[in-house]
Amino acid sequence: MDVFANLALGFATVWKIVWWAPGFLQGAVSLPIPINILLCFVGCLVGTLIGVLPGVGPIATIAMLLPITFGLDPVGALIMLAGIYYGAQYGGSTTAILVNIPGEATSVVTTLDGHQMAKQGRAGVALGVAALGSFFAGSVATIVIAALGAPLTKLALLFGPAEYFSLMVMGLCFAVVLARGSILKAFCMIMLGLLLSTVGTDLETGQERMTFGFPPLADGIDFAVLAMGVFGFAEVLRNLENPETRDVVKTKIGKLLPSLSEIKQCINPVLRGTGVGAILGILPGNGAVLGPFASYTIEKKIAADPSRFGKGAIEGVAGPESANNAGAQTAFIPLLTLGIPPNAVMALMVGAMTIHGIIPGPQVMTKNPDLFWGMIASMWIGNLMLLVINLPLVGLWVKLLQVPYRLMFPAILIFCCIGIYSVNNQPVDVAFTAMFGLFGYILIKLGFEPAPMLLGFVLGRLMEEKLRQALIISRGSFMTFLERPISAGLLLVAVIVLVIALLPAMSKKRDEVFTE
Amino acid sequence: MSLNKIEQARGLRVRSPQDLAAGIFMILLAALALFLARDLPLGTLRQIGPGMLPKSFAVICAGLGVMLALTSLVYKGEQLQGFSWRGVIFVLGGAVLFGLTIRGFDIGPLKVPQLGLVVSGPIVVLVAGSAATDLRWKELIIFAIVMTTFCALLFKYALGLPIPLAPWLLGI
Numbered sequence A: 001m002d003v004f005a006n007l008a009l010g011f012a013t014v015w016k017i018v019w020w021a022p023g024f025l026q027g028a029v030s031l032p033i034p035i036n037i038l039l040c041f042v043g044c045l046v047g048t049l050i051g052v053l054p055g056v057g058p059i060a061t062i063a064m065l066l067p068i069t070f071g072l073d074p075v076g077a078l079i080m081l082a083g084i085y086y087g088a089q090y091g092g093s094t095t096a097i098l099v100n101i102p103g104e105a106t107s108v109v110t111t112l113d114g115h116q117m118a119k120q121g122r123a124g125v126a127l128g129v130a131a132l133g134s135f136f137a138g139s140v141a142t143i144v145i146a147a148l149g150a151p152l153t154k155l156a157l158l159f160g161p162a163e164y165f166s167l168m169v170m171g172l173c174f175a176v177v178l179a180r181g182s183i184l185k186a187f188c189m190i191m192l193g194l195l196l197s198t199v200g201t202d203l204e205t206g207q208e209r210m211t212f213g214f215p216p217l218a219d220g221i222d223f224a225v226l227a228m229g230v231f232g233f234a235e236v237l238r239n240l241e242n243p244e245t246r247d248v249v250k251t252k253i254g255k256l257l258p259s260l261s262e263i264k265q266c267i268n269p270v271l272r273g274t275g276v277g278a279i280l281g282i283l284p285g286n287g288a289v290l291g292p293f294a295s296y297t298i299e300k301k302i303a304a305d306p307s308r309f310g311k312g313a314i315e316g317v318a319g320p321e322s323a324n325n326a327g328a329q330t331a332f333i334p335l336l337t338l339g340i341p342p343n344a345v346m347a348l349m350v351g352a353m354t355i356h357g358i359i360p361g362p363q364v365m366t367k368n369p370d371l372f373w374g375m376i377a378s379m380w381i382g383n384l385m386l387l388v389i390n391l392p393l394v395g396l397w398v399k400l401l402q403v404p405y406r407l408m409f410p411a412i413l414i415f416c417c418i419g420i421y422s423v424n425n426q427p428v429d430v431a432f433t434a435m436f437g438l439f440g441y442i443l444i445k446l447g448f449e450p451a452p453m454l455l456g457f458v459l460g461r462l463m464e465e466k467l468r469q470a471l472i473i474s475r476g477s478f479m480t481f482l483e484r485p486i487s488a489g490l491l492l493v494a495v496i497v498l499v500i501a502l503l504p505a506m507s508k509k510r511d512e513v514f515t516e
Numbered sequence B: 001m002s003l004n005k006i007e008q009a010r011g012l013r014v015r016s017p018q019d020l021a022a023g024i025f026m027i028l029l030a031a032l033a034l035f036l037a038r039d040l041p042l043g044t045l046r047q048i049g050p051g052m053l054p055k056s057f058a059v060i061c062a063g064l065g066v067m068l069a070l071t072s073l074v075y076k077g078e079q080l081q082g083f084s085w086r087g088v089i090f091v092l093g094g095a096v097l098f099g100l101t102i103r104g105f106d107i108g109p110l111k112v113p114q115l116g117l118v119v120s121g122p123i124v125v126l127v128a129g130s131a132a133t134d135l136r137w138k139e140l141i142i143f144a145i146v147m148t149t150f151c152a153l154l155f156k157y158a159l160g161l162p163i164p165l166a167p168w169l170l171g172i
Helices: A002-014 A035-052 A058-065 A067-071 A074-099 A105-119 A123-157 A161-178 A183-197 A223-241 A260-282 A287-302 A315-330 A332-338 A344-355 A363-367 A369-390 A394-400 A405-424 A427-445 A451-473 A485-502 A504-515 B017-036 B052-074 B085-102 B117-129 B137-158
Strands: A018-020 A031-033 B105-107 B110-112
Touching (some): A002 A035, A002 A123, A002 A369, A035 A058, A035 A074, A058 A067, A058 A074, A058 A405, A067 A344, A074 A315, A074 A369, A074 A394, A105 A123, A105 A287, A105 A315, A123 A332, A123 A369, A161 A183, A161 A332, A161 A485, A183 A451, A183 B017, A183 B052, A223 A427, A260 A332, A287 A315, A332 A363, A332 A369, A363 A369, A405 A427, A405 B117, A405 B137, A427 B085, B017 B052
Antiparallel strands (some): B105 B110
16 A cells, blocks of 8 residues: 555654754764654644644744744754644643633634533543544544545646636635635735735746835745734734733643543544544635534534533534544645645745745655655654643643733744744844734724735735636636636636625524634 | 624615725725836736736725725624724834844934844843733843843754844854
8 A cells, every 4th residue: 555655654754863963062972863753742832832822823823933944954844833733723722621712713612612611620521532532533634634645646737727726716715705704804805915925026027016116025025024924913913902811710620531431422523523624624715614613513413412512511522622633634635735725824834835945736745755744644643742742731731821911922022023034134024024013903903804815825926827827828718717627617616605605694604603 | 794784774874984994995005006016017818917917906906995895884893993002113113123223224324233132132022012001120121131042042052043143242
């Protein structure tokens, strides 16, 4: 089986040992360092940390840590960044259960029953079930990625520019539909992202576009500058205005391991949650956020006694948490196979790959098999680590929740500033970031949710390139997008999704889902 | 648009100031983009020019802005909240000061030498930290020193990034 040979390569990559001779010992001793495992561990730890802390999201953190990865090799860098991402999913559930605030947007559902369980003195069990369910889901999702990776990459090779363009249109349509808040506003954000992506030198003619004649803009708006301004600085401004009250559960956390009967109760919800989450996660346009909601709804529908939900039903924690983690993992599939990021965090991963000279897409698997399979293998190991980190360290996380925001945000700022400066060693970038911080703050004030903008921004350049190629091939005929069957199919899906979302009945339901 | 019930429309009036402002904001941005891109040739469909996509995106943005502004007359929505300038000035000001001092700058009569992280780090922490409403100076000063030391060790030594520490004092 190819899959096993590939996974073996992946695990070999993860176990890479680097001999490190500390400079201050003048090379007298050299120590073996399992560098990738270490980075995976650091990523998971940082991810859990930011997942636990409300007000610091994975988008800002990954943007902040991008410069740190410059000195690393690409495999290690991406392993660490991936660890931050799924670590944050684990950490988010801890905050949801203990403090009743979702540390992460996707752990909103967990607050419903998880916090109730905590109030009843079963916080430990809730945390345990969440961690075990997430671990199971993460493991399954890793296998799904490994199994689907190769065939999807082959499929991607059939894609021409027209198909790519249509696929991205579909992805953006999904992103509009699945964004929080108003559809019209999400649409605005996507288009604004696309518009911003056209700033800079035109690739074909070399003409400068919308740069104000300002040389630093000639290469376009730096991705890290935009991400850190809108998600780092603007988030700080938003949080400073809305101080949160954190009522950490005072009752004992209790035993962590669920009893046998509780495990039995959870097996089916975990299985269903994993399935639902994994499938939704593959969808382009952030399908992963739907996973926990879908899973919760399913569990409530098929439960013998639905009234228990919202009052500390263990299934209401196990199912959504599994769905959440499965979706978070399978969201890597579109990125790794097609090179199309499904959400803002994955858009950052594209940025990270590009900085390291890797062009995301089907060729990653053939050109950098160690990166592809190493990342997949690291995900499983990372999930195992998270299980180990999360449960025994719960006490520490609770302590961290008491760090006041007045100290947290200056720390975020100094990290952001150093990070931004290090991207190009350009002080002017820091000022630019501050400008985008103000821009992001205005967007927030106007009720826009900026995440889709980042996705549009990242996809923008690729879309323009593919559109131009497709139209050159078709000699200027837009019909090419409809004549080619795969492309037409993708566009059809995009239209159907938009139409369904705009139907009055559906948009009402959508509001319910996203405000629950 | 979401979450809002259609009021019994009796004449047009602003029912969602936030959406109206958002719509106008989109239109202004689109106008700026169209202005900046005015000289870029559109090209033809067969050979798309550099101006085609920026202009099309700008037109779509403007269209969406108009739609937003119109819906704000029909659907009831959020009020426009005021800005808290304290945060904007201190937080963003701190960042700008960091950018100005880390490698020095030279704008007209103003000249600042290359101060490096040893100075810029505490500046950003102290200035930004003043944005907090529950500010405690002593705590913040200690925190600024600790964070700067930590960042210097992490970025300069552990990660080897070429960030100036204090060229005027230490020569690095």
